[in-house]
Amino acid sequence: MNYKILGGAWITSKGVSLLSETDPISFSPDNKEIDYKAAKKSLDKVPSRWGRFDNYTRCGFIASTLALKDAGLLKDDGTKQSIPVILGSYSDCYTTDRAFWESAEDNSGAFASPNKFSYTLPNVVVGEIAATNKLTGATLTVEEHGEIGTMAIKISKTLGIKDNQPTLIGWSDSCDQFNGALFLVIEGINNLPETSLFELVKTG
Amino acid sequence: MKKSVICYHEIYTALGPNLQETWDRLLECKTAVKPVKRFSCNDIDHKFAATDSRLDDMNHKEQLLFLIEKLTTPIKDKIPKDTVVIWTGAKNNTSALAENDVELKASFFRKAIEKALDLDSEGFEINAACASSNIAVAIASQMIKQNDGKSYLIVSADTVSAFTHWGFASLKALTMSEAKPFDLNRDGLALGDGAVIMHICEEEYANELGLKKSLRVKGWGMANDANHITGPARDGCGLIQSIEKACNEANIDNSKIKAFFSHGTSTRFNDTMELIAANSFFKNSPPPTFSVKGAIGHSLGSAGGIEVALASKIFEEKIIPGTVGLETPEEIGKSFLIKKPTKFEGELILTTNSGFGGVNGALILEAVK
Numbered sequence: 001m002n003y004k005i006l007g008g009a010w011i012t013s014k015g016v017s018l019l020s021e022t023d024p025i026s027f028s029p030d031n032k033e034i035d036y037k038a039a040k041k042s043l044d045k046v047p048s049r050w051g052r053f054d055n056y057t058r059c060g061f062i063a064s065t066l067a068l069k070d071a072g073l074l075k076d077d078g079t080k081q082s083i084p085v086i087l088g089s090y091s092d093c094y095t096t097d098r099a100f101w102e103s104a105e106d107n108s109g110a111f112a113s114p115n116k117f118s119y120t121l122p123n124v125v126v127g128e129i130a131a132t133n134k135l136t137g138a139t140l141t142v143e144e145h146g147e148i149g150t151m152a153i154k155i156s157k158t159l160g161i162k163d164n165q166p167t168l169i170g171w172s173d174s175c176d177q178f179n180g181a182l183f184l185v186i187e188g189i190n191n192l193p194e195t196s197l198f199e200l201v202k203t204g
Numbered sequence: 205m206k207k208s209v210i211c212y213h214e215i216y217t218a219l220g221p222n223l224q225e226t227w228d229r230l231l232e233c234k235t236a237v238k239p240v241k242r243f244s245c246n247d248i249d250h251k252f253a254a255t256d257s258r259l260d261d262m263n264h265k266e267q268l269l270f271l272i273e274k275l276t277t278p279i280k281d282k283i284p285k286d287t288v289v290i291w292t293g294a295k296n297n298t299s300a301l302a303e304n305d306v307e308l309k310a311s312f313f314r315k316a317i318e319k320a321l322d323l324d325s326e327g328f329e330i331n332a333a334c335a336s337s338n339i340a341v342a343i344a345s346q347m348i349k350q351n352d353g354k355s356y357l358i359v360s361a362d363t364v365s366a367f368t369h370w371g372f373a374s375l376k377a378l379t380m381s382e383a384k385p386f387d388l389n390r391d392g393l394a395l396g397d398g399a400v401i402m403h404i405c406e407e408e409y410a411n412e413l414g415l416k417k418s419l420r421v422k423g424w425g426m427a428n429d430a431n432h433i434t435g436p437a438r439d440g441c442g443l444i445q446s447i448e449k450a451c452n453e454a455n456i457d458n459s460k461i462k463a464f465f466s467h468g469t470s471t472r473f474n475d476t477m478e479l480i481a482a483n484s485f486f487k488n489s490p491p492p493t494f495s496v497k498g499a500i501g502h503s504l505g506s507a508g509g510i511e512v513a514l515a516s517k518i519f520e521e522k523i524i525p526g527t528v529g530l531e532t533p534e535e536i537g538k539s540f541l542i543k544k545p546t547k548f549e550g551e552l553i554l555t556t557n558s559g560f561g562g563v564n565g566a567l568i569l570e571a572v573k
Contacts, residue, residue: 080430082427085428091309092309092331094297094300094309097297097298097301097367098301098304100367100371101298101301101367104366104367104370104371104374105366107247108243108244108245108246108247108248108366108370109244109245109247109248109366109369109370109373109374110247110248112370112371112373112374113374114371114374114375114376117371117372117374117375118375118433118434118560119433120295120367120371121294121295121331121333121559121560121561122331123331123332123333123559123560123561123563124333124433124560124561125561126428126561127428127432127433127560127561127562127563128433128561130428130430130561130562131428131430131431131432131433131562133430134430135428135430136427136428136429136430136441136442136445137426137427137428138426138427138428139332139426139428139561139562139563140330140331140332140339140426140563141330141331141332142328142329142330142331143309143310143311143328143329143330143331145311151328154328155328155330155343157350158343158346158347158350158352159339159342159343159346159426161346161350162425162426162449162453
């Protein structure tokens with residue numbers, strides 16, 4: 001079986017797009033801020049924890065949830081799916097680390113924010129994606145150094161093997177250099193060549 | 205299909221600066237948990253962790269580089285140049301926050317290892333919270349199986365920093381005194397300094413290189429419980445699913461597993477979840493089950509790798525080290541939780557880790573004869 005891209009979505013400062021759209025906004029993340037108030041309107045259902053999410057999580061959550069929708073795999077009845085979620089990022093939760101540290105350091109931890117601390121692990125974003133969309137496959141984040149999503153694809157080809165399901169593969173960043181996220185839902189991950197998510201979007 | 209094998213491995217914990225000393229103290233039922241001195245705990249209620257005083261005067265970056273040097277020095281010139289490093293330290297950049305250095309992240313430490321060992325290949329960094337090094341073992345084994353590389357070096361170091369200690373304290377997840385995994389009176393986890401290095405090789409390649417072979421990963425599994433980012437599903441569904449996947453790969457039924465080296469953090473929710481999962485998966489007859497975190501503390505991303513290394517000692521010495529801190533077991537674990545060092549008979553050990561983000565990893569290990 002060859003690989004097949006079942007759906008995809010991305011978010012940048014220019015807005016939100018689905019892979020299946022006839023005239024999508026091009027995926028070109030920049031350092032401009034994303035208007036999350038507007039972006040969350042693209043979700044059918046805003047999760048109850050949305051207010052607690054940091055921007056890194058918001059970014060990844062919107063793109064991944066819309067990618068599942070684009071692939072026809074978004075369930076709203078609580079049905080669990082053994083879909084793996086593998087995410088690559090350059091700076092992951094660094095901005096949130098700073099925000100937590102600011103809440104903690106002046107008072108030797110006495111007023112450290114538990115909510116901010118909860119988001120100071122790079123993989124928490126995939127935990128939110130999994131918990132809200134009831135995805136029970138392998139979940140992981142990997143540091144990206146080169147082309148967007150190259151490492152995420154490499155790890156997916158290893159970890160996704162046991163779930164026998166389409167894999168949700170993405171890239172997300174929310175930092176001084178880049179703001180944006182891109183997710184694809186891919187079937188037959190084992191047959192995917194070593195490439196980047198960016199290349200896959202371009203070649204469709 | 206290629207086969208992988210775990211060759212060299214070494215650890216550093218607050219209980220001992222290497223595997224043998226940590227093991228010896230575990231068998232003496234010692235604990236490294238004590239009042240924290242390296243940063244202020246005056247304004248919080250939680251003042252205990254498993255810290256190594258040798259690291260107290262260093263900043264976080266210096267601590268991690270010190271541990272990397274300790275672990276890599278003995279294997280200089282003994283690791284093939286094509287080895288790929290997988291770094292799994294969970295929280296590496298807290299010095300970067302003081303220096304506002306965005307480049308000081310996981311890859312900084314991975315590159316330091318590659319430079320120290322003069323390796324040709326570029327490695328990578330993964331994060332699956334407290335299951336990170338458990339899952340790195342799975343990734344390396346699977347990559348070798350899929351003929352994607354022949355030699356992997358898993359390295360992880362996590363030390364008790366103000367960042368993690370104050371953070372877990374803010375979540376009320378830390379103990380007020382000592383970690384007591386699976387105890388009715390447990391009140392939270394104790395963080396711990398910990399580091400691990402583990403060389404995983406394709407078996408024929410290991411033979412060619414004349415490497416000593418220690419353990420084999422018979423099966424691995426990974427699953428998310430899709431519940432909450434900081435709290436496990438009460439029914440242990442994610443942990444059960446990960447163990448099932450590992451058993452399926454190993455092609456064994458659960459009666460073959462003769463010891464369960466659990467995550468056992470000493471938090472109320474995690475430990476109860478693990479006992480429920482063990483009873484469910486092993487049909488109310490789990491094998492001897494234990495945790496070492498009452499002795500060495502919880503070293504986050506390094507925990508799983510340290511536990512794999514300790515499993516090699518269980519096979520070697522035919523002893524399960526017991527659960528330091530456990531006095532009054534939870535009712536549902538009374539029949540199978542191990543308090544004191546106990547004789548081990550069997551060929552397979554299950555070791556699991558669970559973490560933030562709902563992640564669960566399981567490994568079934570066997571000794572190489």
